[in-house]
Amino acid sequence: MDELQLLKDELSKRDAEIAKLKMALQEKEKQLSLRTDVTEEALKPLKQVNKLSNESISRYSRQLILPELGVTGQVKLTNSSVLIVGAGGLGCPSAVYLAAAGIGRLGIVDYDEVELSNLHRQILHTEDRVGMSKSQSVATTCHRLNSGVEYVPYHLALDSCNALPIISQYDIVLDATDNVATRYLLNDACVIAGKTLVSGSALRFEGQLTVYNYENGPCYRCLYPKPPPPQTVTNCSDGGVVGVVPGIIGCMQALEAIKIASGIKSSFGQRMLLFDAIDGTFRCVKLRGRQPSCPVCGDAPTITQLIDYEQFCGAKASDKDKAMNILEKEQRMSAKEYKTILEEKKPHILVDVRQPVELEICQLPNTKTINIPVSSLQKEEKISELRDRINQLKSNGDDKVPIVVVCRRGNDSQSAVNTLKQQLLDNNIEIKDIKGGLHSWSKNVDHNFPQY
Amino acid sequence: MELNTFANVRVLFFAKSRELVGEKETVINYPSRISTRRILNELLERYNSLSVISENLILSLNEEYLDINDDLIINLKTGDELAVIPPISGG
Ligand SMILES: [Zn+2]
Numbered sequence: 001m002d003e004l005q006l007l008k009d010e011l012s013k014r015d016a017e018i019a020k021l022k023m024a025l026q027e028k029e030k031q032l033s034l035r036t037d038v039t040e041e042a043l044k045p046l047k048q049v050n051k052l053s054n055e056s057i058s059r060y061s062r063q064l065i066l067p068e069l070g071v072t073g074q075v076k077l078t079n080s081s082v083l084i085v086g087a088g089g090l091g092c093p094s095a096v097y098l099a100a101a102g103i104g105r106l107g108i109v110d111y112d113e114v115e116l117s118n119l120h121r122q123i124l125h126t127e128d129r130v131g132m133s134k135s136q137s138v139a140t141t142c143h144r145l146n147s148g149v150e151y152v153p154y155h156l157a158l159d160s161c162n163a164l165p166i167i168s169q170y171d172i173v174l175d176a177t178d179n180v181a182t183r184y185l186l187n188d189a190c191v192i193a194g195k196t197l198v199s200g201s202a203l204r205f206e207g208q209l210t211v212y213n214y215e216n217g218p219c220y221r222c223l224y225p226k227p228p229p230p231q232t233v234t235n236c237s238d239g240g241v242v243g244v245v246p247g248i249i250g251c252m253q254a255l256e257a258i259k260i261a262s263g264i265k266s267s268f269g270q271r272m273l274l275f276d277a278i279d280g281t282f283r284c285v286k287l288r289g290r291q292p293s294c295p296v297c298g299d300a301p302t303i304t305q306l307i308d309y310e311q312f313c314g315a316k317a318s319d320k321d322k323a324m325n326i327l328e329k330e331q332r333m334s335a336k337e338y339k340t341i342l343e344e345k346k347p348h349i350l351v352d353v354r355q356p357v358e359l360e361i362c363q364l365p366n367t368k369t370i371n372i373p374v375s376s377l378q379k380e381e382k383i384s385e386l387r388d389r390i391n392q393l394k395s396n397g398d399d400k401v402p403i404v405v406v407c408r409r410g411n412d413s414q415s416a417v418n419t420l421k422q423q424l425l426d427n428n429i430e431i432k433d434i435k436g437g438l439h440s441w442s443k444n445v446d447h448n449f450p451q452y
Numbered sequence: 453m454e455l456n457t458f459a460n461v462r463v464l465f466f467a468k469s470r471e472l473v474g475e476k477e478t479v480i481n482y483p484s485r486i487s488t489r490r491i492l493n494e495l496l497e498r499y500n501s502l503s504v505i506s507e508n509l510i511l512s513l514n515e516e517y518l519d520i521n522d523d524l525i526i527n528l529k530t531g532d533e534l535a536v537i538p539p540i541s542g543g
Contacts, residue, residue: 203542
């Protein structure tokens with residue numbers, strides 16, 4: 001018994017030491033990456049070189065012997081700067097290859113901090129950096145790979161005020177963001193500042209790549225003048241994404257930036273790459289050129305300074321989900337209230353409106369859960385199963401049949417309550433959703449319940 | 453004399469259009485001579501669910517951008533490939 005206690009004490013002592021070392025390491029890493037908390041303040045002009053050092057010749061020898069690149073190309077790379085906006089699934093692979101190839105200066109913008117659910121695709125962050133600034137984390141990792149590159153991490157959200165001062169200090173901009181508002185902001189800022197925008201995006205098993213505002217090619221608005229309705233936009237958190245897909249697109253963004261910076265022309269100035277990872281296909285669509293009527297890059301532009309992009313898109317400049325309030329208070333119950341229903345074995349019907357694949361991850365402890373995904377709520381065959389169950393409970397003598405709807409975060413469940421009401425048209429039911437969904441269950445009822 | 457007044461066109465759906473339509477591709481029997489606007493309109497009639505993003509997509513025919521315009525009449529032939537491409541914004 002004493003021995004056990006001794007070991008436990010020893011273990012907690014060591015844990016404390018490890019925590020201390022981690023702190024010291026983080027501190028050291030911060031100093032190493034040369035800069036912290038850079039804002040839009042002006043940087044010193046990038047030092048221009050006209051020849052390569054012996055060390056550079058050795059380091060870049062494998063690409064120097066390519067006639068398309070050569071010493072001239074490498075010198076141009078060294079004298080160029082690239083700004084990556086978004087230090088996530090696209091930003092990580094693009095940053096690491098730009099650093100490896102010897103770009104002169106690499107700016108990295110991201111307002112966010114590292115989370116565990118990022119690591120399957122945002123491969124430059126590490127487990128012990130959860131909570132650390134993403135831009136800082138990318139700079140730190142890249143610095144270890146190539147300390148000859150100057151890294152400028154910006155721990156901030158790009159907006160209409162800081163975008164132009166930051167962007168105008170770089171030669172090429174990479175759109176590695178995750179939301180519509182920032183994509184329009186970046187497009188307009190690049191047109192106004194006269195910068196080429198290497199744009200990548202990825203969701204599920206699909207990726208897209210285009211180089212905008214390049215050699216009389218189109219800008220983003222030339223192709224997509226109107227932002228999509230916010231409810232039609234799926235983010236990676238809801239739609240999911242396979243890490244390799246942004247990995248591939250991000251690598252191609254780095255490749256195009258390297259080509260442009262070193263004097264080789266980009267292949268995607270007026271073309272869009274469509275990558276389908278399930279089919280293993282790369283399709284290339286030839287695009288139209290710059291539109292003379294475009295409001296930002298056209299002959300008589302109406303947008304000559306940056307606007308409010310969250311207002312323009314009707315959506316926040318982030319991919320974080322916001323809690324919605326569609327239902328009245330009386331139409332909702334807390335996770336704790338549902339726990340009481342379960343404990344008291346109150347007759348009710350639980351409808352889980354997530355995708356079947358999500359039920360495989362975790363479910364509430366109710367063996368009779370009916371699964372009707374939100375996308376199938378209009379389908380009669382799904383509804384009829386629910387009707388049968390309602391009628392069963394009615395024949396048991398319960399007049400108002402309680403129906404409880406649950407989803408992951410408590411947004412879909414609210415719209416589902418409304419849809420089900422219309423579909424069922426039954427006055428003898430009482431239908432509510434669980435506020436905050438399974439996330440709330442995990443937070444307030446069962447701490448061992450997984451969150452995804 | 454026109455022998456073939458219709459063309460079987462392979463239609464590919466990308467990104468959000470794939471999700472809304474519920475399939476990756478289909479074949480649509482289009483009139484051989486048709487305005488590019490009508491190509492889109494017939495798609496929207498067939499797939500009502502697409503209408504929410506009808507103004508947020510581009511079309512390509514045989515991997516070339518297709519301007520959606522009432523006055524632009526083009527010739528379609530069987531085997532042509534039409535792609536519906538809304539933007540992806542995630543990353
Ligand atoms: Zn434009």
